[in-house]
Amino acid sequence: MPTFPSVEWFNAIKDLVNSDPAFRQLGTVDSVVGVKVGNKVYELTFEAFECTNVREATENALRDMDFWLEQPYDKWQEMLQNIKRNGAADLQHTLNTIDLNMPDGFARSHDGYRRDAFYRFNQSIQDFFNASAKIDTQFAEPAAVA
Amino acid sequence: MANETVPVSIPDNLAAKAREKGWPLDLVQQALAAGAQPAQIIQYMDQGVTADQARQFLAAQAGGGKELSEEIRAKAEASAWPIELVQAAVNMGAAEGDLMRFMEMGVTAEQARQFMAQGGQAQLDLSWMNVPTEWNTRARPTKHGLTLDAINIGKYGEVPDVWEHQTEMPRGAFPIPGVEGMGYSIYQxxxxxxxxxxxxxxxxxxxxxxxxxxxxxxxxxxxxxxxxxxxxxxxxxxxxxxxxxxxxxxxxxxxxxxxxxxxxxxxxxxxxxxxxxxxxxxxxxxxxxxxxxxxxxxxxxxxxxxxxxxxxxxxxxxxxxxxxxxxxxxxxxxxxxxxxxxxxxxxxxxxxxxxxxxxxxxxxxxxxxxxxxxxxxxxxxxxxxxxxxxxxxxxxxxxxxxxxxxxxxxxxxxxxxxxxxxxxxxxxxxxxxxxxxxxxxxxxxxxxxxxxxxxxx
CATH class of the missing domain: 1.10.620.20 (Ribonucleotide Reductase, subunit A)
Structure with missing residues (x-):
């Protein structure tokens, strides 16, 4: 059972979406997306019709990404548990809704143009996280990401 | 076709066009002597065929034709096209690449012979096949498929700061004179x-x-x-x-x-x-x-x-x-x-x-x-x-x-x-x-x- 957050967990999701024809049907995605969970940073690379790479990164690397997703650890847990429970994010837990509910935003970027990739590829990124409903996730102890 | 220059008179309009397009008159005379019609030569000039290209073509004709490549020889053998037929087609001006494509498409030697018997380019005007655009372009699909960026190679990928043409001529194609403007207003x-x-x-x-x-x-x-x-x-x-x-x-x-x-x-x-x-x-x-x-x-x-x-x-x-x-x-x-x-x-x-x-x-x-x-x-x-x-x-x-x-x-x-x-x-x-x-x-x-x-x- 992969642990969130970890490269192993993101790779499990990557394998799921890359073998899912429905993900391909959403169209091309070309974006480098960061995921920041506490002190952990992960870089997801999407190219053409698939997620091509997952790696652990540093805070400095965020500057080179199109945008990154950041929220408190308990909110990450809530989002993923909601997805698991419903098979996909419900109306209150979509990436866009979370983004609008956070004063500093969920999708962040140092670049006013590249941040719009969050909107351009929104459904694909959403489906990436929705795929986590298909695996059993073990959550890391909060102290491990604090 | 003879190598020596045959004195043939050049119609005035052809001579004027030759001067306009930079074709020497001896070259025009050579072409007329080889059997080309004045109107046909004017058409080649208008299509942008240069004097050098014409000279090469005539030289190839005079020399009995270009030597065939090993590739087309092999392809002809595999397609049961006699080599004499291929040589004759090339002498008539067909490009090797086109002939190989015809072979791949399943055109038989007999069909090719009938086409050539009808005069080939003499009856069907195939002069457009000599258009001096960039050829041998082979765009390759990327992870995204064969995209617009993937085909933007060579001259086809050059986007000018100012576009000079008022017609619907595709970028990279060869312009012909006399086409009416399409009413565009943005050229920058x-x-x-x-x-x-x-x-x-x-x-x-x-x-x-x-x-x-x-x-x-x-x-x-x-x-x-x-x-x-x-x-x-x-x-x-x-x-x-x-x-x-x-x-x-x-x-x-x-x-x-x-x-x-x-x-x-x-x-x-x-x-x-x-x-x-x-x-x-x-x-x-x-x-x-x-x-x-x-x-x-x-x-x-x-x-x-x-x-x-x-x-x-x-x-x-x-x-x-x-x-x-x-x-x-x-x-x-x-x-x-x-x-x-x-x-x-x-x-x-x-x-x-x-x-x-x-x-x-x-x-x-x-x-x-x-x-x-x-x-x-x-x-x-x-x-x-x-x-x-x-x-x-x-x-x-x-x-x-x-x-x-x-x-x-x-x-x-x-x-x-x-x-x-x-x-x-x-x-x-x-x-x-x-x-x-x-x-x-x-x-x-x-x-x-x-x-x-x-x-x-």
């Missing part, structure tokens, strides 16, 4: 270009969606009458705005010359996506017991329609107006009342973000090359923002309709208005961030009526 790259055009076009084609069957329409359930009225007014407003964008871009499309086909192609997808938005918002309005609402005052519409140059239109419509529309879609998604609306706003959001990517990257392209146009762009935005504020003052329906949509009904309209102001604040913040990326500082110039939304909290 900086007026329309963005390096993002080609990838945005491909993205738009790949990420297309179908309102009729993709939207989960059956998830829509009856809403309270006041909420349905609010929703339908919002849908009327969004549908109307989308129609405007499609109409406006449809008017500009034929103004852009063919040299910038990437822009034309991308804008065609924006027009299509405008149509799709018209369709989907109208469908939502008419699918749950409601109907359409009242039309908008249209002040902002005029600010876009009245644009006198393309960059003005693109900046006002595809940076200012689309920033507002994208914020509306974002909040529409957040407050959607069912999965169908959620779906609609998410997909419309993706489309709109692409439109913005073009608008913002085009603006940056202009500003980095034409610093003198900075103040001009600021003034277009002054006008665009003024019209937008005029809509705010004159439009008595859209704001309360959104507030009802956000609040879930008239009973909670106060909360809905708070969300509405949040939406406008987000629009302004993102609008300014995009302009900043495009190297345009709008901070001090932003009209007070819009600044109020970011100063209020």
């Amino acid at each position: 790259k900086q007026e329309v270009w963005s390096d993002a055009c080609a990838p945005l076009y491909e993205e738009s084609i790949q990420r297309r969606w179908r309102p009729a069957t993709d939207v989960p329409w059956t998830t829509i359930e009856p809403l309270d009458d006041d909420l349905e009225r609010g929703a339908c007014q919002v849908m009327t407003y969004l549908s109307e705005k989308a129609q405007l964008e499609a109409d406006v871009l449809g008017r500009w499309e034929p103004e852009i010359s063919y040299g910038y086909h990437e822009v034309k192609l991308y804008l065609a997808t924006v027009i299509f996506e405008g149509a799709r938005a018209v369709e989907v918002f109208r469908k939502r309005a008419l699918s749950n017991g409601g109907g359409l609402g009242i039309q908008s005052p249209g002040w902002s519409h005029r600010s876009v329609i009245d644009a006198r140059n393309f960059s003005e239109m693109a900046t006002v419509q595809m940076v200012l107006q689309d920033s507002l529309t994208l914020a509306e879609y974002q909040f529409g998604e957040m407050y959607a009342h069912n999965a169908a609306e959620k779906f609609i706003f998410t997909r419309a959001m993706q489309d709109k973000a692409r439109h913005l990517a073009y608008g913002v990257s085009h603006l940056k392209y202009v500003l980095l090359r034409r610093d003198d146009r900075r103040e001009e762009m600021q003034r277009y935005l002054d006008k665009g923002e003024t019209a937008l504020l005029m809509d705010d003052r004159k439009d008595h329906a859209t704001r309360p309709a959104w507030a009802i949509y956000f609040g879930g009904g008239t009973a909670n309209i106060g909360e809905g208005l708070r969300v509405y102001n949040q939406m406008r604040r987000r629009f302004i913040e993102q609008y300014l961030a995009r302009l900043k990326w495009a190297t345009l500082d709008r901070g001090e110039r932003l009209l007070p009526g819009l600044r109020a939304f970011i100063d209020s909290e």
Whole structure:
């Protein structure tokens, strides 16, 4: 059972979406997306019709990404548990809704143009996280990401 | 055909054309002696065949033909074409590549012989096959497939700063004289270009969606009458705005010359996506017991329609107006009342973000090359923002309709208005961030009526 957050967990999701024809049907995605969970940073690379790479990164690397997703650890847990429970994010837990509910935003970027990739590829990124409903996730102890 | 020069008289019109095109008269005489007709030679000249090319052709004829490559010999043997037949075809001017293609297509030796017996190029004018365009182009598919960027190689990928042709000649093709102009008015790259055009076009084609069957329409359930009225007014407003964008871009499309086909192609997808938005918002309005609402005052519409140059239109419509529309879609998604609306706003959001990517990257392209146009762009935005504020003052329906949509009904309209102001604040913040990326500082110039939304909290 992969642990969130970890490269192993993101790779499990990557394998799921890359073998899912429905993900391909959403169209091309070309974006480098960061995921920041506490002190952990992960870089997801999407190219053409698939997620091509997952790696652990540093805070400095965020500057080179199109945008990154950041929220408190308990909110990450809530989002993923909601997805698991419903098979996909419900109306209150979509990436866009979370983004609008956070004063500093969920999708962040140092670049006013590249941040719009969050909107351009929104459904694909959403489906990436929705795929986590298909695996059993073990959550890391909060102290491990604090 | 003989090697020695045969004294043949050259008609006056042919001699004049030869001087115009830089063909020496001895070469013309040589061609006439080889049996070419004056009109045929003039045609070659008009098609751009150079004197050198003609000389090479005649030399090949005189020498009994070019030597055949090993490749075509092997292919001919495999296709049961006698080598004499291939040599004869090459001597008549056929290219080896074409002959090999015919063989691959299954053309038999007998068919080829019949074609040549009819005179080949003597009866069918195949002079166009000698067109001096860039040949041997072999674009290769990428991970994204065979994209526009993938075929932009060699001369075909050279996008000139100024396009010289008034016709619909494709970029990289060979022009012929006498073709009538097509009435384009935009011949400067900086007026329309963005390096993002080609990838945005491909993205738009790949990420297309179908309102009729993709939207989960059956998830829509009856809403309270006041909420349905609010929703339908919002849908009327969004549908109307989308129609405007499609109409406006449809008017500009034929103004852009063919040299910038990437822009034309991308804008065609924006027009299509405008149509799709018209369709989907109208469908939502008419699918749950409601109907359409009242039309908008249209002040902002005029600010876009009245644009006198393309960059003005693109900046006002595809940076200012689309920033507002994208914020509306974002909040529409957040407050959607069912999965169908959620779906609609998410997909419309993706489309709109692409439109913005073009608008913002085009603006940056202009500003980095034409610093003198900075103040001009600021003034277009002054006008665009003024019209937008005029809509705010004159439009008595859209704001309360959104507030009802956000609040879930008239009973909670106060909360809905708070969300509405949040939406406008987000629009302004993102609008300014995009302009900043495009190297345009709008901070001090932003009209007070819009600044109020970011100063209020």
